[in-house]
Amino acid sequence: MVTNSSSHAASVPWIKRWWRRLPPSRQDRFATLAPLLSVLLFLTAIVVAIAYLRYEELEREQEAVTRDVEYAQQRLRLRLLERQEQLMRLAREIDNREIDTEEFTFQVETLVSQFPELLAISWVDARRTVQASYASPSAPPELVRPTGTALSPAETDGSFDLARDLRQPIYSRPMGNSPRNATLMLQVPLTEQGRFNGTVMGEYSVDGLMRFGMPPEIMARYAVALVDDSGQVLAGTLQTPNTVLRLLPWANPPMEHEVPVSPVGNGLILKAQGYRTSQDIVGTGFFWVIGSLSVLTVWMLLGTWRHTRRRVQAQQALMTETNFRRAMENSMLTGMRALDMQGRITYVNPAFCSMTGWTEAELVGRTAPFPYWPESDHDLLLSRLEDELNGRSTPGGFEVRVQRRNGTIFDARMYVSPLVDPKGVQTGWMTSMTDITEPKRVREELSASYERFTTVLESLDSAVSVAPLGSDELLFANKMYRLWFGTRGHGHRRLVDLAGHQPQPAPDDGDAVDAFAGMPTETLTDAGAENAEVFAAELDRWLEVRTRYLTWVDGRLAQMVIASDITPRRNAEELAARQAERAQTASRLITMGEMASSVAHELNQPLTAISNYCNGMISRLKDERISTEDLLAALEKTSRQAQRAGQIIQRIRAFVKRSEPNPMLSDVAQMVSNAIELADIELRRQQVRLTSYVAARLPALMVDPILIEQVLINLMKNAGEAIADANRPPAERYVELRVGPRRHDDQDVIEFEVRDSGKGVPADMIERIYEAFYSTKSEGMGIGLKLCRSIVESHHGRMRVENLYNGEDVVGCCFSFWIPIASRLQPQAAEAAAAQTLTDTERAR
Numbered sequence: 001m002v003t004n005s006s007s008h009a010a011s012v013p014w015i016k017r018w019w020r021r022l023p024p025s026r027q028d029r030f031a032t033l034a035p036l037l038s039v040l041l042f043l044t045a046i047v048v049a050i051a052y053l054r055y056e057e058l059e060r061e062q063e064a065v066t067r068d069v070e071y072a073q074q075r076l077r078l079r080l081l082e083r084q085e086q087l088m089r090l091a092r093e094i095d096n097r098e099i100d101t102e103e104f105t106f107q108v109e110t111l112v113s114q115f116p117e118l119l120a121i122s123w124v125d126a127r128r129t130v131q132a133s134y135a136s137p138s139a140p141p142e143l144v145r146p147t148g149t150a151l152s153p154a155e156t157d158g159s160f161d162l163a164r165d166l167r168q169p170i171y172s173r174p175m176g177n178s179p180r181n182a183t184l185m186l187q188v189p190l191t192e193q194g195r196f197n198g199t200v201m202g203e204y205s206v207d208g209l210m211r212f213g214m215p216p217e218i219m220a221r222y223a224v225a226l227v228d229d230s231g232q233v234l235a236g237t238l239q240t241p242n243t244v245l246r247l248l249p250w251a252n253p254p255m256e257h258e259v260p261v262s263p264v265g266n267g268l269i270l271k272a273q274g275y276r277t278s279q280d281i282v283g284t285g286f287f288w289v290i291g292s293l294s295v296l297t298v299w300m301l302l303g304t305w306r307h308t309r310r311r312v313q314a315q316q317a318l319m320t321e322t323n324f325r326r327a328m329e330n331s332m333l334t335g336m337r338a339l340d341m342q343g344r345i346t347y348v349n350p351a352f353c354s355m356t357g358w359t360e361a362e363l364v365g366r367t368a369p370f371p372y373w374p375e376s377d378h379d380l381l382l383s384r385l386e387d388e389l390n391g392r393s394t395p396g397g398f399e400v401r402v403q404r405r406n407g408t409i410f411d412a413r414m415y416v417s418p419l420v421d422p423k424g425v426q427t428g429w430m431t432s433m434t435d436i437t438e439p440k441r442v443r444e445e446l447s448a449s450y451e452r453f454t455t456v457l458e459s460l461d462s463a464v465s466v467a468p469l470g471s472d473e474l475l476f477a478n479k480m481y482r483l484w485f486g487t488r489g490h491g492h493r494r495l496v497d498l499a500g501h502q503p504q505p506a507p508d509d510g511d512a513v514d515a516f517a518g519m520p521t522e523t524l525t526d527a528g529a530e531n532a533e534v535f536a537a538e539l540d541r542w543l544e545v546r547t548r549y550l551t552w553v554d555g556r557l558a559q560m561v562i563a564s565d566i567t568p569r570r571n572a573e574e575l576a577a578r579q580a581e582r583a584q585t586a587s588r589l590i591t592m593g594e595m596a597s598s599v600a601h602e603l604n605q606p607l608t609a610i611s612n613y614c615n616g617m618i619s620r621l622k623d624e625r626i627s628t629e630d631l632l633a634a635l636e637k638t639s640r641q642a643q644r645a646g647q648i649i650q651r652i653r654a655f656v657k658r659s660e661p662n663p664m665l666s667d668v669a670q671m672v673s674n675a676i677e678l679a680d681i682e683l684r685r686q687q688v689r690l691t692s693y694v695a696a697r698l699p700a701l702m703v704d705p706i707l708i709e710q711v712l713i714n715l716m717k718n719a720g721e722a723i724a725d726a727n728r729p730p731a732e733r734y735v736e737l738r739v740g741p742r743r744h745d746d747q748d749v750i751e752f753e754v755r756d757s758g759k760g761v762p763a764d765m766i767e768r769i770y771e772a773f774y775s776t777k778s779e780g781m782g783i784g785l786k787l788c789r790s791i792v793e794s795h796h797g798r799m800r801v802e803n804l805y806n807g808e809d810v811v812g813c814c815f816s817f818w819i820p821i822a823s824r825l826q827p828q829a830a831e832a833a834a835a836q837t838l839t840d841t842e843r844a845r
Contacts, residue, residue, distance in 0.1 A: 029305075036301050043294040061255050061274060065222065069257040069272045072218045076261050076270065079213040083118060083202065084169055084186060086111060091188045091200045094123065101132035101147075108134045117208030119143055119183060124151060125198040128160065140181060143203055156185065156201075163187035164196045171266035174206055174228050182206040182234040184268060206268070209261075210235035222272040227258075229267040239273050335412075335433035338419055343367055343389050346428060355412070355435060357405030374403045388416050388429060399436070410437045462564040465492040468556050475558060484539055484563075495561050499532035499545040533566065542570040610638050663795075666705040668698045668750055672739055674705075675712035683720045688733045690716070695740035699821050701750060703795050708819070711788045712737070715754040715815045718785075722758030722813065732757050742818060749797070749818040760803035760810035769801065792817045 019027065090107060093099045099107070101123065108121035112134060120143040122133035128151040135144045145151075151160070159172035172185035184204040190197040210226050214236075218224060225236030255274030262268060329336070335352030339345060348363045356363075356372040363370070373381050381400065387393060393416040402412045413436050419428040457464055463481035467474050467489050474489040485491025532545050543563045552558040617634050620626035626634075672694050683690050701708075719735045735756050742751040761769060769785050792799045799817040803810050 036298055039294050039297050039301075043291065046290050058255070062257070065255045065272060065274050066257045068218050068221065069259055069270060072215055072224070072272070073259045073261065073270050075215055076209060076213045079117070079209070080204075080262065083111075083115060083204070084188070087121070087186060087188045087200050087202045088169065090121075091190055094190055094200065095192060095197070104132045105134050108132075112136045115212075117204050117212050118202060119205050119208070120145070120203045122201045122203075123198070124160070124201050126164070126196055128152075128156075131198070139203075140177075140183075142177070143183070156187070159185055159187045160199060160201075163189045163199050167191065167196070171262050171268075173267040174234055176206075182228075184209070184266065207235040218272070222274055224270070224272045226261065227269050227271050229269065234268075238271065239275070337363075337431045337433065338428055339389070339431065340428040341389070341426075343385060345370070352433060355404075355410075355433065356402060372402050372404070374401055374409060377401055388431070391418075402433070410435055411440055412436060462562050463491075463495075464560070464562050465489075465495075466550070466552070466558050466560045467492045468552070468558050475552060481563075492561055494536075495534070495543070495545050495563055496547065496559065498534035498536070498543075499547060499561075533570075541565050542567045610642055614638065663702050663704050665700040666703050666708070667700055668739060669694050671703075671705045671708050672712065672737065672752075675709040675716070676737070678709075679713045679716040679720075682717055683735060686720045686724045686733075687730065688720045688723050688735055690735050690737065692737040693739070698739070698741065698750060701819050701821065703819060707791045708795075711791050711817065712752065712754070714785075714788055719754055719756035719758065719813075719815070722756050722760075726758045728757055744798070744818055748821045750821065751816060751818040753814055753816040755804065755812060755814045757812045760813040761801060763803075788817075792819070795819050 022030070090099075090104065094104065104123055112118045112121060113136075116136075118136065119139040120133065120135035122145055123131040125131055130145045130147055130149045130151065132147060133145045153161070157172040157175055159170045163170040167189050169189070170187045172187070174182040174184055176182040184206055186202040186204070188200040188202070190199060206226050210224070214224060223237055223239050225238045226234045228234060256272060258269050258271035260268065261270050329349045332349060332351050335355045336347070336349040337345060337352055338347035345363050345366050348360050350360075353360055353363070358371055368382060368385055369378050377400070384398065384400070397413045397415040399411060399413050401409050403409050412433050414434075415432045417430050418426050419430045421427050457478040460478060460480060463484055464476070464478045465474060465481045465485075466476040472489040472493060474487070474492060477485075477487065477492075481491065485494075534543055534545055535541075536543050542565070544566045546562045546564075548560050550558055550560055617626065617631060620630075672692065676690065676692060680690050716735055716737065723733050723735070735754065738753045738755070740751060742749050744751075789799045797817055797819040799815070801813065801815050804812040804814055
């Protein structure tokens with residue numbers, strides 16, 4: 001029996017075994033799809049056969065169009081070549097001087113009247129000037145060119161230049177005021193002994209070429225047109241493209257072909273389209289009959305299959321929908337409760353049970369008062385329930401307190417809506433409940449935070465305001481702002497205008513906000529605050545204004561302004577500046593006071609000499625023992641001594657005179673000379689030699705010369721005092737002043753060095769010698785070096801000190817400072833500046 005069963009199974013074809021293994025639903029699907037597939041294959045075979053035959057026919061029609069268009073192209077080219085040969089003949093006659101302008105006009109008139117496509121022929125010389133021209137009476141006015149008219153490059157479209165460069169006939173691109181009046185220009189070059197001598201310019205009507213050059217049989221068979229390379233129709237007509245979607249495989253596509261008219265590529269293209277013919281009635285009817293029967297068969301098969309599928313799908317959809325709704329109810333975080341029209345609970349979801357702690361069985365069927373109502377709120381909740389049942393609930397919901405089963409209470413918000421069945425009849429009320437305990441706590445914390453923030457801003461001594469860009473609307477203002485400017489936004493705008501931080505719109509923009517159009521907001525809000533110190537005249541105060549861009553709570557771009565009163569600080573700065581100026585003047589007076597005895601001794605010499613010269617001249621005049629020459633010599637010596645005394649006094653007056661800092665282009669050599677003249681008096685009294693070296697052709701410096709002279713005098717006087725305190729022998733009592741160009745901190749500077757042979761500065765005092773009221777001298781006030789460094793730094797320079805060593809012994813000290821070169825002058829300009837400085841000095845004397 002086993003053997004017989006195996007042999008019987010082997011005899012069954014494999015397709016039957018595969019079919020039996022399929023489930024019934026799959027067998028039904030294949031049984032339905034097999035006939036449908038057979039019908040579709042039959043319809044596909046019919047469509048492919050008809051389409052193949054139609055494509056063969058279309059290829060033959062396309063070949064006929066191509067052949068006819070190329071024939072028309074040859075006709076047009078031949079006509080153009082004939083006119084070109086005639087114009088070249090005219091050009092040869094002009095080159096050989098066989099014709100003049102009158103004969104040229106006569107011949108071209110004959111050509112124009114004989115060939116209608118020619119509109120105008122002109123003789124143009126090498127400078128684009130028309131020597132002779134004739135235009136057809138039907139030519140447009142712009143083609144009428146009187147003798148002597150100069151052609152612009154735009155009128156020839158570059159063809160004139162190409163004919164001149166290539167020395168061969170050149171066609172231009174189609175030109176004209178409108179496509180239907182387009183013209184074609186031919187430039188035939190003229191040469192005289194190998195030199196370009198102009199062109200014979202022929203102008204064709206594109207429409208004339210179409211009408212007189214196109215074979216009539218082609219015009220009758222096709223829609224023919226001359227177009228440019230952009231597809232613009234210049235002459236003739238083309239069929240409008242059929243925009244209807246054709247589903248049939250033998251639908252007539254447009255039979256068209258296009259070729260260039262001229263082989264030189266002037267942009268003129270000949271395009272032809274075959275006229276649409278009627279559809280193949282037999283093929284169309286056959287196709288529609290076969291298609292209709294196939295569609296009807298497919299529709300009936302699909303209808304049967306869909307009817308079966310709908311029954312199965314309806315059952316599955318019902319089960320899926322039921323499971324989905326149950327899963328949705330179980331996963332909702334919002335509690336749902338349904339009441340009937342009498343106020344009895346008919347439904348609660350798991351979320352409602354989870355919130356209250358009561359089960360569905362304990363809640364369904366209960367009436368008021370419900371077990372989750374707090375005892376203290378029964379009256380209030382009963383009135384709420386009555387309003388709910390009568391439809392008087394608010395759309396925005398209401399807040400209630402809910403008591404859990406364990407006795408804890410939480411805040412909730414309830415929303416009520418009518419419960420309507422599928423027939424449109426209201427059967428009760430649906431209530432949703434949300435736990436708002438946490439949001440309420442967050443809202444209270446935010447409210448408290450806002451109160452703290454407002455309290456802090458209100459207590460600030462600075463005015464804080466926020467306003468949108470380009471608007472007088474005030475979004476926020478603290479107490480100090482309201483005290484200064486009131487409650488309007490004009491104060492905010494005033495502060496922004498004073499600080500210069502208001503964004504300026506472009507000339508064509510509408511307002512200031514448009515100036516930032518397209519810019520990312522983060523680019524502005526992430527930018528740092530900008531500070532400015534301004535004077536508010538209406539408040540009589542100096543304010544420090546800080547601005548910053550920020551995004552307001554409503555998304556608008558706003559500008560925050562913080563204004564702080566800095567009037568006391570500005571007053572203190574001005575007072576400090578005045579004190580510094582007084583200190584500089586006092587330092588100069590102190591210096592001159594210390595040098596008073598030396599100056600008196602220096603003045604005593606010229607005054608004594610003047611007295612001696614005068615007494616000697618008086619004695620010799622009384623004795624009549626002096627000649628005129630001796631008297632003049634004595635008077636000149638007396639005058640020189642008086643001038644010397646006057647110069648010393650003038651130098652002292654200029655040095656101690658109190659004035660505002662006045663930077664000017666100053667000659668370095670003159671400043672050094674003035675300082676040496678005053679300092680040398682004190683150094684000679686202390687028996688100290690002064691040697692100086694000033695480099696030649698130094699540029700002028702933008703400095704206050706009096707202040708720089710004060711620094712040099714102080715340094716040289718200190719050097720002399722250091723040598724005197726060191727008790728150096730006469731051979732070692734010297735001060736050296738050197739001035740020359742240097743390079744410091746990647747900039748060109750002028751460096752001043754004062755070297756002495758004293759004991760130097762102790763190492764533990766080098767860091768403190770610039771401190772105010774600190775001095776290494778027993779009787780020093782400690783303000784000289786402090787003022788010197790302040791003066792140098794105010795001129796953007798630096799000052800330093802270092803001891804000079806011979807081995808391990810200190811043999812002197814070097815004070816140096818440098819001033820940056822503000823602007824370099826040419827040597828002649830520097831000499832002129834120095835001369836001007838000397839002239840001003842002499843004038844002051």
